[in-house]
Amino acid sequence: MKKEELIAKLSSIIADVLEHTNFEMTEELTASDVDGWDSLAQLMIVTNIEKEFKIKFNLNELYELDNLGRLIELTNTKIDQ
Amino acid sequence: MNNYTIRHATKKDIPFLAKVVIEAEKGGSEILNYSTLFNLSEEEVERLIIEMFGHGIDGCEFSVTSYMVADYKEEPVAAFGAWVENSKGNKSSNIIKSNLINYTFSKESLEFLASKSYLLKNLIPVREPNALQLECLYVNKEHRGEGLGLKLTQKQEEFNKKNHPALNKVQVKLYANNEKAINVYKKNGFSIAKSYKSDHKEVFDYLPYNEILMMEKII
Numbered sequence: 001m002k003k004e005e006l007i008a009k010l011s012s013i014i015a016d017v018l019e020h021t022n023f024e025m026t027e028e029l030t031a032s033d034v035d036g037w038d039s040l041a042q043l044m045i046v047t048n049i050e051k052e053f054k055i056k057f058n059l060n061e062l063y064e065l066d067n068l069g070r071l072i073e074l075t076n077t078k079i080d081q
Numbered sequence: 082m083n084n085y086t087i088r089h090a091t092k093k094d095i096p097f098l099a100k101v102v103i104e105a106e107k108g109g110s111e112i113l114n115y116s117t118l119f120n121l122s123e124e125e126v127e128r129l130i131i132e133m134f135g136h137g138i139d140g141c142e143f144s145v146t147s148y149m150v151a152d153y154k155e156e157p158v159a160a161f162g163a164w165v166e167n168s169k170g171n172k173s174s175n176i177i178k179s180n181l182i183n184y185t186f187s188k189e190s191l192e193f194l195a196s197k198s199y200l201l202k203n204l205i206p207v208r209e210p211n212a213l214q215l216e217c218l219y220v221n222k223e224h225r226g227e228g229l230g231l232k233l234t235q236k237q238e239e240f241n242k243k244n245h246p247a248l249n250k251v252q253v254k255l256y257a258n259n260e261k262a263i264n265v266y267k268k269n270g271f272s273i274a275k276s277y278k279s280d281h282k283e284v285f286d287y288l289p290y291n292e293i294l295m296m297e298k299i300i
Contacts, residue, residue, distance in 0.1 A: 031176075038205050039175030044198055045193040048184050059136060062180040063172070 001079055006072060013052060017044045027069030051080050085158075085229060087236050090133075090148035094157055096150045098148055099130040101160045105217035108256050110289035117287040120196055126141040133181045140164050141174040142216045143181050149236050151220075159220040161233035165245050166252075167210035174214060177206065200284045204277050204294045212250040213241050214298075231269070238300060251300055257292035271296040 007025050016032075029031045029079060031037040037045075043077045046065070050056055055078035057065075065071050090098060103126065107113050111241075115126040133143040142146065142162050151159040165175055183191065208214055215237065220229050242248050253271065255262050263273075274297040284291045 016105040039179040040198060040201055040205055042176060043183055043191070044195050046179075047195060049189075051188070051192070055186070059180065060183045063185060075171075081131065 001076065003072070005077075006076060007050060008026070010049065010068075010072065012074065013048045014045055017018070017041050017048065025068060027067065029068040030066065049075060055079060056081075085151045085153055085224075085232075087149055087151050087227050087232060090145050090150045090160065092145055093147065094148070094150055094160070095131055095134045097150070097157045098134055098145065098160060099127050099287045101162075101219040102130055102142060102217050103127060104219045108259055108289045111288050112287070115287050116218045118194050119186060119194040119199075119254055121190055126253065129185050133185050136181065136184075138177060138181060140168065141169050141181070143178060147216070148163050149233050149240070151224075151233060153224060156221075158224045159229040159233060161190055161215065161219075161230070162217040162218070163237035163240055163241060166212050166214050166282040168245065173210075174208060197287060200279060200281050200287055202279070204279050204284075204293055205255045206275070206277055206289075206290070206293055208252060209250060211245070211248070212297075213238065213245075213248055215251060215253040218256060230265070230274070234269070244299065249300060251298045252295060253297075254293055256288075257289040257294050258290045263294065263296070266296050267296075270297045 003018065011025050014023070017035065018036045023029060031042060042056065045064065046057065053075060055075070057074065057078065063072050103113060103123065106115065113123055115121065115130070116123050119126070121182050129269045134145055138144055141164065144164065147162040147164045148160050150157045162176060165180060178204065215234065218230055218233065238251060253266060257276065273294050275291060277295070278292040
């Protein structure tokens with residue numbers, strides 16, 4: 001999948017869960033930068049990403065999701081597997 | 082207290098710790114949030130909690146290393162969990178717990194939670210980095226009134242203070258209708274720092290109460 005298309009889909013998933021678009025999709029973006037992105041939102045965002053792309057992150061990968069850059073990278077890798 | 086010994090939990094305690102988490106979460110009610118919010122039976126929840134403990138992750142209520150256990154005649158009868166939040170730059174315990182749940186629970190259970198997540202919006206207490214978090218205290222009915230809760234609290238504070246000399250705050254969250262526990266914590270130097278409340282009437286079908294208190298003590 002093209003990176004731009006992936007970023008657009010991830011942005012939509014995140015906005016759906018958070019119910020706002022007050023964030024910029026930069027690689028350095030972390031949960032603590034975004035209003036309402038708490039642990040429940042994290043759980044919902046990851047669940048919805050896995051459902052949308054029919055992928056499943058393993059436990060090590062979940063712990064690596066420190067910022068948006070890593071989320072994009074790992075999602076892309078899982079889609080291609 | 083002479084008949085009881087306090088020790089750190091080991092992997093062998095996982096089945097007991099799963100029961101501790103379940104009973105602590107019920108808070109004396111019949112409602113288990115992991116059952117109601119994920120549409121699972123209590124037996125299924127117990128199995129999943131055992132699996133989460135089995136991953137050996139530190140820093141949350143599903144970590145064996147968080148718990149101290151009280152034994153009576155070499156059998157565990159009480160336990161209390163504690164960890165220092167964001168210790169050594171680690172992720173927050175809520176995120177650690179989220180990751181474990183995401184990995185362990187089924188897609189269907191997570192989708193059920195998603196459909197009910199609006200109920201939890203204002204009910205996720207914020208934990209302070211570097212504060213000691215107390216979670217999941219449980220004492221078997223036959224062994225209550227022996228001071229085990231207080232003893233386990235003291236041991237957790239001593240142990241964690243020794244490993245984190247700069248530790249100066251303890252936090253504990255509990256349902257606001259648990260007046261007995263609130264009073265015990267108040268008597269032991271805790272005060273109510275914050276309240277988290279949901280106005281959805283439906284929340285009473287999924288949680289023991291609609292308000293969670295964060296209590297704190299400076300040590």
